[in-house]
Amino acid sequence: MHRALCLVVALVVVGAAWAEEPAPVYVKAGKLLDVRSGRLLADQVVVIRGERIEQVVPVAEVSIPRGAMVVDLSRATVLPGLIDAHDHLTGDHRFHGYRSLAISVPRETLYGVLNARKTLEAGFTTVRNVGAEGYSDVALRDAINDGEILGPRLLVSGPALGITGGHCDDNLLPAEYSHRAEGIADGPWAVRAKVREVTKYGADLIKFCATGGVLSKGDDVGVQQYTLEEMQAIVDEAHKLGRKVAAHAHGPEGIKAAILAGVDSIEHASLVDEEGIHLARQRGSYLVMDIYNDTFILAHGAEVGMLPESLEKERQIGQLQRDNFRRAHQGGTRMAFGSDGGVYPHGDNGKQFAYMVEYGMTPFEAIQAATIHAAELLGWADRVGAVEPGKFADLVAVEGDPLKDVTLLERIRFVMKGGVVVRHDLSR
Numbered sequence: 001m002h003r004a005l006c007l008v009v010a011l012v013v014v015g016a017a018w019a020e021e022p023a024p025v026y027v028k029a030g031k032l033l034d035v036r037s038g039r040l041l042a043d044q045v046v047v048i049r050g051e052r053i054e055q056v057v058p059v060a061e062v063s064i065p066r067g068a069m070v071v072d073l074s075r076a077t078v079l080p081g082l083i084d085a086h087d088h089l090t091g092d093h094r095f096h097g098y099r100s101l102a103i104s105v106p107r108e109t110l111y112g113v114l115n116a117r118k119t120l121e122a123g124f125t126t127v128r129n130v131g132a133e134g135y136s137d138v139a140l141r142d143a144i145n146d147g148e149i150l151g152p153r154l155l156v157s158g159p160a161l162g163i164t165g166g167h168c169d170d171n172l173l174p175a176e177y178s179h180r181a182e183g184i185a186d187g188p189w190a191v192r193a194k195v196r197e198v199t200k201y202g203a204d205l206i207k208f209c210a211t212g213g214v215l216s217k218g219d220d221v222g223v224q225q226y227t228l229e230e231m232q233a234i235v236d237e238a239h240k241l242g243r244k245v246a247a248h249a250h251g252p253e254g255i256k257a258a259i260l261a262g263v264d265s266i267e268h269a270s271l272v273d274e275e276g277i278h279l280a281r282q283r284g285s286y287l288v289m290d291i292y293n294d295t296f297i298l299a300h301g302a303e304v305g306m307l308p309e310s311l312e313k314e315r316q317i318g319q320l321q322r323d324n325f326r327r328a329h330q331g332g333t334r335m336a337f338g339s340d341g342g343v344y345p346h347g348d349n350g351k352q353f354a355y356m357v358e359y360g361m362t363p364f365e366a367i368q369a370a371t372i373h374a375a376e377l378l379g380w381a382d383r384v385g386a387v388e389p390g391k392f393a394d395l396v397a398v399e400g401d402p403l404k405d406v407t408l409l410e411r412i413r414f415v416m417k418g419g420v421v422v423r424h425d426l427s428r
Contacts (some may be wrong), residue, residue, distance in 0.1 A: 022050045082125065
């Protein structure tokens with residue numbers, strides 16, 4: 001009796017598991033970009049089961065069962081979902097400078113809900129969010145993961161670490177308010193404690209400010225802020241806790257100190273010099289250079305509340321950053337796509353591709369920066385960044401050949417995340 005009962009239970013369990021296995025979805029791709037080789041593969045089928053890719057095979061080699069779910073992209077070019085490694089989803093481009101003081105953390109989080117959807121619909125299925133007040137990005141990530149709202153896969157930093165009065169502080173209020181940003185910590189042991197704190201409250205990575213910045217009040221954009229000793233403490237503590245580290249750094253000395261401290265990526269890298277380029281290549285630090293938003297800042301910054309001193313700083317470094325992007329690329333550094341969304345309107349992330357091509361990359365190299373290279377930086381190369389078996393079924397599609405016209409990535413017409421169609425307005 002006992003053996004018979006066990007057999008019945010086993011059959012029930014196996015039957016239940018079989019019943020729960022999702023039916024495959026077949027995506028027919030007229031062209032499929034192999035982001036490793038640069039080849040456009042004709043007439044492919046991506047077989048998806050649940051959230052993951054099961055197979056990628058030529059149409060002639062697969063038999064699609066009658067009644068199966070088929071997504072027909074036979075007239076389109078299919079790519080992996082894009083990755084933006086530097087975004088601020090809970091930030092809004094309309095509220096800079098003193099206007100930002102009117103935005104509460106709950107309101108910021110709600111902006112994040114709106115912006116996450118815009119970003120996903122623009123084809124960016126994975127985002128690294130580097131800096132948000134009140135852990136609003138942690139709440140956003142968790143709501144997306146729980147299926148409560150629509151948005152990209154997120155890795156989030158929570159509040160960015162910075163020195164008192166530095167770029168990552170809030171310097172807009174006078175002394176009587178005794179206000180400082182929540183990521184502020186000074187000294188090696190204080191910054192270690194802050195790394196532990198933001199990790200405790202849900203940060204996937206650590207972001208800190210190594211130099212001054214453009215959109216902050218009262219600091220010099222190129223001046224180093226944290227000392228090398230403080231940076232080393234941040235990186236050591238973060239890596240010990242299994243977190244990667246992104247360093248905001250414009251000035252050459254701050255860039256080099258952050259690389260020597262062991263950061264995983266340098267954000268902006270506007271004034272990087274030849275020594276910094278060499279160090280980044282030698283140490284394996286990625287450069288994430290946001291070379292589109294200079295156009296938006298100079299055209300619209302005043303009307304969205306950016307301070308006059310911020311506009312002057314941008315005029316000083318914007319073109320230098322673009323020229324240094326070319327030098328860094330020519331110098332063989334690792335580079336990942338990062339756009340600084342929130343400075344410009346969310347959903348316009350794809351506008352950066354054209355600038356990356358203008359300043360030295362081929363369209364294919366720019367696409368790699370937003371796929372396999374960004375995935376490597378995030379530590380998610382086994383999950384995203386390519387259309388391959390085992391990875392999440394994150395796909396985008398365009399009409400035409402993005403290897404000839406990279407601006408097609410500004411007009412993505414199809415988006416799938418985890419096997420679920422988010423957007424489909426391709427002509428049929």
